[in-house]
Amino acid sequence: MSLTDIHTPVRTGTDAACCAPASRDAIGAEAAETLARSLKALADPARLRLVSMVAAHPDAEACVCDLTEPLGLSQPTVSHHLKVLVEAGLLTRDKRGTWAYYRLVPGALDSLAALLAAV
Amino acid sequence: MSLTDIHTPVRTGTDAACCAPASRDAIGAEAAETLARSLKALADPARLRLVSMVAAHPDAEACVCDLTEPLGLSQPTVSHHLKVLVEAGLLTRDKRGTWAYYRLVPGALDSLAALLAAV
DNA sequence: CCACCGCATCGATGGATGTCAATTCATGGG
DNA sequence: CCCATGAATTGACATCCATCGATGCGGTGG
Structure with a gap:
């Protein structure tokens, strides 16, 4: 599954939920795993700094x-x-x-941020 | 340090870097740790689905x-x-x-996404 | 007052992960 | 041809983390 394919209409569960059945669909299990993998890559201080340092260099390189x-x-370790x-x-x-x-992949951070905001 | 305080002008190192001195400042070590902590909270399939399921419920609750x-x-585990x-x-x-x-904190996801895109 | 129910906490456990020293690989210069 | 240098890989280790069963706790209803 691709990162651009998060909000596929996967039902979030059966109708036997105890209180309310959900008014819109939540993201599916596979979409969650895909997004989580990407976020895990950035959820580390060293890697965040690496990305930022690469972006801060001349020619972003x-x-x-x-x-x-x-x-x-x-x-x-680096x-x-x-x-x-990568x-x-x-x-x-x-x-x-x-x-x-090493260079930034153009738009990668932005699409990740967009997906995050759309969860 | 707060999440809204990422791009404080912390120099990323000495001037003895081997190739080029950086054309703008990267995020500092503390900012990276703060952001990483927030991202770690979301970098898990179960937690992403939980956030999405809460948001998908009526009254976002x-x-x-x-x-x-x-x-x-x-x-x-849940x-x-x-x-x-929380x-x-x-x-x-x-x-x-x-x-x-459980409810979403309004704007929390969006500000996190904004910080991510600004790294 | 007691039994039940929803939820939080505790303790244990298997697996993932960040880090380094040592080694290996690849490239370029003498 | 061999050595020096930059970088990747390997192996080891300590720590963190997701998960569960068992237990504890507070509130509700009988």
Whole structure:
């Protein structure tokens, strides 16, 4: 399921609910899992700072060596967090020569925020 | 620190960064922790569904008995998730008689989404 | 006054996760 | 050809977390 497919009309339960049957449909279980996976990727101080630091760099591009020292974490840990962010579709990795450059995926943060507000 | 106080001008590191010094300021470590705490509260499928189910109910209000069965989780687990959401400032709890009614905190989701988009 | 019901809390447990040191991989320069 | 450097991977470890069953607590009705 894609992140753009959250409010599919999945009934939220049977009609045997104790008090009231819901006036509109809540998000379905799969949509919730999809959104939760994306939010989990950002629900970490180190990863939030990484995203922000990449966005703050000139050309919105940064290599690992730019990020390790200001973050105060070891290089493997930073690499790990960056991998999580790439797999979540928030960053892209571009290896040029010795260095690996990370960029924001345009619009990824905004669509995530939009989905969050629509829950 | 409050959630409305993310982009305070905290320098992200020393000037000894290896490649480029950053063209604008990234969010500070404390702001990142604050935002991460809020996002963690929502970065769970069960809690996302709970928020959505509460919002979907008539009068945007639901008691635990409304939520346990459609969610497919035990009552203690649902109570636990609701507590997390209340502590994160996303829901309010109102005990009336035998039942505990949960409501969305107006604007909480939207301001969180706005902060996310501004990272 | 007592039994029942809705909900919160407690304790335990299995699994996910953040972190680092050590290692490996890849690339470029001598 | 080998070494130096930047980055990813691996393995280990401690901690956190989602979940449940059992229990406790307050309110309602008989």
